[in-house]
Amino acid sequence: MSATATSPASKGLDASNGKIQAPGRADIPENKKHITQRTPGDWVIDIIIWALVAFVIVSIIYPLWFVIIASVSNQTLVNNGQVLVLPKGFSWYGYEQIFQDSRIWTGYRNTILYAVVGTLLNLVITLPAAFALSRSEFRGRRLIMLFFTITMFVNGGLIPTYLLYKQVGLIDSWLVFIIPCAVNVYNLIIARSFFETSIPEELHDAAQIDGLGYFSYFVRIVLPLSSAIVAVIGLYYLVQHWNDFFTGLIYINTYEKQPLQMVLRDILLANSAFAGGSGSTAGAGYGQELADQIKYGVIIASTLPLLVIYPFIQKYFNKGVMIGAIKG
Amino acid sequence: MSAEAQGARADARAKREAQKAKDKRAAELQKQYGHRKLGFKQTFKRYWQLWAMALPAVIFVAIFNYGPMYGIQLAFREFDFTKGLTGGEWVGFKYFKQFFDSPLFGTLMINTVRISLWTLVMGFIFPIILALLINQIHSSKVKGFVQTITYLPHFISTVVVVSMINLFLKPDVGVLTRALGVIGIHSDNFMGDPNLFTPIYWISEVWQHVGWNSIIYLAALSSVDTALYEAAKIDGAGRLQLIRYVDIPAILPTCGVLLILNMGGVLNVGFEKVFLMQNTLNIDASEVISTYTYKIGLLQSQFSYSTAIGLFNMLINFAFLIIANQVSRKVSNSGIF
């Protein structure tokens, strides 16, 4: 194994800008492999698999569909359980309310900015650390891991955190969305475990023989082979930024800096403030009904952009085949 | 690639050649004498790059995670605004005692652990199954479709998920109430039955997050060498055997890490969802630590008490994580730390 592993790998490195070829593997159409020998057992398994897939699709797609039809239906009918398959009492009211609110565009802009810049920083910080900690020769790595892991459980609480942010000038600054959460330990552990188990050690041996330091080894060999995990971690971070409203809620005072989720939350909360409210705020029933509709529209407004991202990330899941080529 | 970069590359290569020879010698030496403990200077020289790569993360965590940790002493002090955060009177374990002595303590613990264990175990198993299932789909279009569909519910806000649960489980007219009626499951009011609270909670959790949580396994599965499948097939392996001997081993390390991490969340039951699903009929089964803390803590600025409960929570969780980690190290010689 080691003989076949080292030489093609190092050759591959020199030959093509660090990209390792996977000759003739990735281009086998996946479904061809199974045509040859189909036993009755395979058929049964196929049927079971398709039945399961169908079940999953139905049980997930219906509620999603429901969100869509509910967002354009009359809420009285929705709340009474009469909206089932098609919208009833059709109106765009919810979306009109959401999109005529000029704040939402600022919200989108802010969120995209925070998410993109934030994710970038996250990856730049997390991935090298994860790699370093995946190296068994790195003495002290267990200690550092412990150091990281503790923070998953222990935190100082809201007020000391607020005071710290205030001290370093993060209050009401957009950087508060980016800097404090630069490392998510959970993501770091996942990335580390991937580097540990999915990158063959022979590659490192080969890299050493080629005289690569850890930096170059990481950037030129490990990263290109890890597109799947980079994509996943990137997605995790991106979504974390995307969904973050708490930071905006607590640390931002200027409305123009609020992310999308805060804007949407504001639009959304228009109803709950009245619910069972105290005497003085009682009675704003009509507003209530309309605001309920917004609740569903908000989901669509905040999720649609993410729908675009996923296929983009999915693409990277098929690249992992390269590793195999080296191992083989 | 620019000319400049190419120049740099050539330079680097020359340097590398020289270094290579050196390293080879060093490696040979090392082989000869075994793994002797290296001196600090040598260690540094060899591994400084690893340190440099880990350092930024360490610094960020030290500042932003460890920085505010002094606030934990609030659990042992009386919160007194005029004296500053840590200036209040030292009261020792008063607030811990208050929590343990609370008539609700037993109920809270039982509810929390019951809800979280179910969610934890099911939330761990189903994403694995889904990932293996998706991996069995050959048409890449269908595969992409299923993946996208299953991951979408993750983005639905808790408020809406809970209102959908309420609507779908409405007595008599709800979609699920009717569907369950067909297969013989009846209840006057699903949401009002304390015994059904936990199942409704974990099933909806699984529904919402199964796709999202399977992504990591799909990523791991995508790194499986296709040649392995070929080889296994030549050996006469059927599809189930392929799953068992190729797919599952490929995701096992990830499973292990996630399981350990999950164990560190035994007392974590998300506040918002439980709170929204709570009603006076199911409260006996649905009051958990986080909702209790919310009710006494946030509403009335009882910082000391809620910090104490939080700290207790952390300690239990951490203990579980350490146990899980040690077990994992014993069994598979791998762990988080």
Added chain:
Amino acid sequence: MRNIRFGEGPSFSRKGLKTAIAATLAASTLVSVAACGGNDTATTEDGKPVLNIAVAKHSLTKKMSQMKWVSDLEKECGCVIKWQEVSSDWDQKKQAWFAAGNVPDMILKGVNMTDMATYGSLFEDLSDDLDKMPNVKEMFEQVPTAKKIVTESDGKIHILPSVKKGWPTTVSHLYINQKWLDAVGMKMPTTWDELYDVLVAFKEKDPNGNGKADEVPFDFHSPGTGGFGDYQPHLLLGSLGLTLSSNSGTGYFVDDNKVQNFFIDERFKEVIEFLNKCWSAGLINKEAFTHDYSTAQSFARGEGDTAKVGVTWGWTASDRFGAQLADQYEPVGPLKAKADQTEPVVGEYRKDSLAYNNIALAISAKTKNKEAALKVANAFYGEDMSIELLWGDLGTDTEKTGDHSYKVLPPADSSKDSSTWKWTETLADDSPSWIREDDEIEYPADLIEVQEDEKPMQSAFDAVDTKNDIMPAFLQLSADDLKTIQLNNTTILNTTMSKFSTWVTKGGVDKEWDAYVNTLKKANIEQNIEIYQKAYDDYMKS
């Protein structure tokens, strides 16, 4: 986006990394320059004082800058106001600000006496500044209650109140479907037994005439796990002569100057027994304990002009049942528990909490522009400005019809009702404002309706011993006492609310009652009563 694509092998050279970092830095400087506009400056370049005012406003409310009275306000104080508009999760935000000692110059509608118990030192004591706020001073002289509810035990005043006019005695009114009543040929019920019979008839005789047994005779929205709220069945306690007023959601009431808790009162048991009887006969909505306010609200709107609900509580008929069905409903008068009872029926009495509030305004102790802040505070309580704060701009939402007379105009957007409209247009209830007693006001439609709907209950309000049986809305409690009460309540309500719903739906109150009372006593219900008693005595003395 390009820079994220680490995975693409060759593109991620060190150069790529550098570009990425450079891009990050460039972006960061750009935005920070754009976004940081000197938040702490006390004056503008031309020397005008700058006031940072945070307002906890309703999320329906439009931007502060779009309200006309705001520019009048700036003119009057000769200052520039920078608004921090918070319309969600105010409580969380507030906690962080306070604990960090970081408050804006002024806060509107967001601080209460409880906050002052802990964080009073953050705010300016206004008791010695009244001369600079003549409007406020005048208000305190003419409306002693307004002063009393904001004055702390040591005489300090950290918060300014709001004083309204035209609000009803209570929020929750019981309605019955008159059309159904006619359809089943019955009279308006006056006792629980009559009510029961009516409900049975509603259930069985298809009063909405659609041929389906889809009528829900009796409905309410799910009681909270933290106590009762508006429009909920504990209101039936009034039938037994128990006066509910403020703090009744958690069970406390006053009888002959003695604070008590109805959760351990036999009369509460009677209410449960009656409700259980209704429940067992299928008269109460199956979902009553699980559907929230918004769902319950929708349900009562029925389908088209087919009503679904017979009897329920609401703010006004048109709010509760929608414009289309409102005409079918009539408010119910006092209901006796038993036909032969001597105890008079009383109505829930919350006049003080509806007319006054003590959360309107507070000024930071550290403000650099105290003079300007006091000017602004004073301006709020001007006669015209108060009307504008409560109902909207003069000219568009309100009209000045004479020296001391005003008219609240119907909503400019005819699809909105008048109570939603005021929340859209201005800060509305609880804003710093003083509606003068001698102002003549043509009220908006919702207030007129509620005043009208309350008439049948008038005898029950008259029956209330307002001197000796009312729990005041603005009791003052020390921070420690509050903590104790809250802590005990969490445990107490956990038991009571769960038992209440179980007993109503499954019965068993008779058997379990004694054990239940003991449990509550162990959970310190009596300690809470004592604390309230002390606060009540202090309040009555002052």
